Structures are given as C-alpha cells and as structure tokens.
Amino acid sequence: MHQTLAEKNLRPEEHYVDAGYTGAELLVDSQEDYGIKLIGPTRINPNWLSKLEGGISLYDFDINWEKEEVTCPGNKSSIAWRAYRQEGKYPQDRIQVRFSRRDCTPCKLRKLCTRSDIQSRILNFQPQARYEALKYTRDYIASKQGQQDYRIRAGIEGTIAQAVGAFGGRRSRYRSQVKTHFQQVMISSAINIVRVDHFLQGKPKGKAQISRFAKLKIAP
Template sequence: MPQMPKVELYAAIRRDYRHGMKLREIARKHNVSWRTIRKAVDSLWPEPRKKLPPRPTAMDPYKAVIDGILQADLDAPRKQRHTVTRIFHRLVEEHGAEVSYQQVRRYVADRKPQILVESGKAPIEAFVPQTVVASKADFGIDLVTPLQAGSSRQGRENLGYQRDPFAIDWDQRQAVCPQGRTSRFWSPSTQQGREVIVVRFDEADCHPCPGRTACTTAKRWGRRLTLRPRALHELAQANHDAQNDQAWQAKYALRAGVEGTVRQALAVTGSRRTRYRGLAKTHLEHVYSAVALNLIRLDAWWNDKPLDHTRTSHLS
C-alpha cells in the first residue's frame, strides 16, 4: 500500500478519532505510533520538516576568492572581465584548488547576480522571458513581461472556474471556491524543482456541487489547485493586473522594436552562425553585417518603405 502524504494521514487520523475509534485501533489501522496520533489530534498541520544544515563542500575555502574576483570585475573593462574558465584556472594554478569546473560554474552563476544587486549596479527593470517570476522577490528587479494564464484546462480553454475566482487564505492555509466550499488539503511540495502548494477539495464537496462541470472533470478527487509560494503568487497576480494597464502596454511595446531588429539581423545576414573559423574573420563578418543593415535601413527610410507586419509573439 503506497504511503499517503502526511497531511492526508493527519486528516484520516482525526476523522477516525472523531468517529470514536480508540487510539490502539487507529495506530493499528494506519501503522503509526501514539505520538503521531496525538500530534494529528492536537494540530491540523504536520510539523514542518527540519532543514538540515548545509554540508561543507570543496568550494567553501574559495568562495571568498571568487567573490573578490567578481567584485573586481564590476569596475574592469568588459574585455578584461573573468570568464568562468579563467576563474577556474586561477583557482587551480594560484590556490591549488581541488574543485571541478562544474562546481565553479554553478557558484558563479548563483553569486554574480547577487553581487550586482549588493553593489547597486543591477538593472532596475528588464525585458526577460516570462519563465522568470521571482526576480522582484530575490533581486529587487521589476520585470516587464507578460505572464500566461494558468496551465490548467480551464485556463487553456478560458472556460469554467479558473484560479482567480478562488479566495486564498494564506494564514489559515485553505482556499474557498466560488460555491463557498473550503479546501480539505494543503500540501507544500516540489514539482520540477520548484516549490509549490497543492490545494485539494474534498470529493464529498465537489461531487454534488451544481458547478462541478464548470470546475473539474476529476472522478476520484475534487478540484485541485497548484499555487506558488505566497510572495511569488502575489507578484504574479499583481503582474496579471498590471498587464491590462495602458501605461504597462506602452512600455512593453518597446520590446517589439527590439525583437524586430534582432530578427532582421538574423534573417538578412544569418548572424546566428558564423561562416568562418577564428575570431578575427568572425569579427570582420559582424562588421560587414552591421554596415549592410545600416544601408538597408537608410534605404527604407529615404524611400518611405512601410514597416513589415510582424507576427504576434506567443508571449503576448
């Protein structure tokens, strides 16, 4: 028999306890100790899992060295800044570090944005893909990017009860559906490396509900919602609301010009892949490509050539 999540186990123990089962019978039924039964009866939610202290790694003695290199690169000319490969070679040659290139690359990728924020040189807002939502919470950067509607069936089809009509009570760790039913389970978990909260309604509430067909097609369980942690959920909700504002749409319209410029460079000159070997020849190719693009744009400007109708981005 597969082991059920602890939140569901606690709910089952409380249900049996309310029905008058003895502690010994509950312990035998669910294969738990009397201490677990007492915790389930006294508290709605299991105790949070204790976080283990971070284990020491081979990178620990050299993190300060890498931080110093990255901080010095902030004031260095662009061509003189350290790549990950150069940092790795310096650690090995100058400090005798016994670390792998992958370890150095992961640390630099995580630490470089933090150093930019600490130094006050990080961009305040940026046009980025919509897969990044946490930059405001983590780095204080406002994202200018549209977010898709939910990935649920209701969101894809734009029908029925989507996630917005559900009232989320973060303090009580429960959700209320448009029909006034309260969720039964609230389970923090991890999906594809991201922290999420799975909220599920009881089948006994969803099955006789008059709005069931507009809410869920699940036959075994009730409606289920997948939420991001509270800070990210509220940021995403604020971003969705801002997308309907004309000022935000005018700001995001700047991205259309950037995308059109990049697309023209790739389609006309084929700059995505170099035709030659060696940096010198590749650089000369880029110079010629830039000159050609400038001549094409000047010709279009002088002859009043209308702009092409570009396609609508799938991010919109």
C-alpha cells in the same frame, strides 16, 4: 545579464522581456537579487480550463496564506494544505490543496472546474512570493496600462526580426562561444550601418507583411 549590467552600473529598474523570461522564479530572483522588475507576458497555460469559456482557473481561487486555506468561487473552503518538494529536472517547492468531495460533487460550477466525476478539485501552486509575482505580472500585462507600457518592446522586436531575417542571426557560423559572440556583434554593427544608410537615402521603413490568410480577417 543582470549581473553584468549591475557590474557596469547600468542596472535598470524595469526590464521588459518576452514570455521566456517571466517564470515565477526569475520574477522573484531578479527583484530580490538585483532590484530589477521584469515585465512581460506570462506563458500560455495549456490546461483545458484555459480554453473553456468560463473555466475556473487557479487565479479564480482566493488564497489565505496565513490560515493556509483556499476558498473557491463557489464559496467553499479547502480541507487540506500540503507543502512538498517537486522533484525532476527542475526541482521546486510546491503547495497542494484539496477540496471536499461533499462540497464539489453537488456544485453547480463543477463542469467549469474539473473533468472528474468522482474526485474533488485539487490545486497545485508555488509558494506565496512566486505565486503573487506571477499573478501580478499576469494581471498587469493584461491591463490597458500594461499593454500600453509593453509597446516599448516593439522596437527591439523589429530589430530581432531584422537580425534573423536579413542577417541570419538565429544560427552561428562558428562553434566557440567567443566566435559566436563576435558574429552577433558584427550583425549588430551591420544593422546600424544599414539603418544609417537608409536614413541618409531617405528610404522608408519596411511595412509589416500580412499573410493572405490574415487579409481574410473581417474588420470589426
């Protein structure tokens, strides 16, 4: 997509995307290759620590990239730093850091850091450029300014919902990529026609539907 936009001289400085496009690799590559800054929520971490109140996550550690050393919230430094290549379906470079049992075992924060009764905390994270890009995006989108800026996506989210709900945009009626693309273009045209018709007839915009369960939510 970015390559096509660049070829047409339509490359934006910022691109607001959903969580499916804010992986560390995409964040770095889009900036380095096309000068485009991706902005959007990062994927939810399924780790048990993210669900634990006060849980100590990777981003609570202070990383010194030059010294190849990590300091934990308990002010203890790592004792091992190892760069390695993670194999699998999506191979990537990773860094593993390990802390001392002598420091971790008596630590008052242990229950918020690891489930192991014996092993010390071990961290696995991406190289500096990708790690910092992901952390910056995560912190920015969680800030008031980031949330306010991200509201710009509300319009396209509504368009996607209309395309899927009213025009069957989630499924292709055809097999070839060319025909599928043609279907999407026709759906886009149909949405424009419907919106123009509603505007000319003075029809109000549809209100968001709230489920019965959501209506039970107690107002603050």
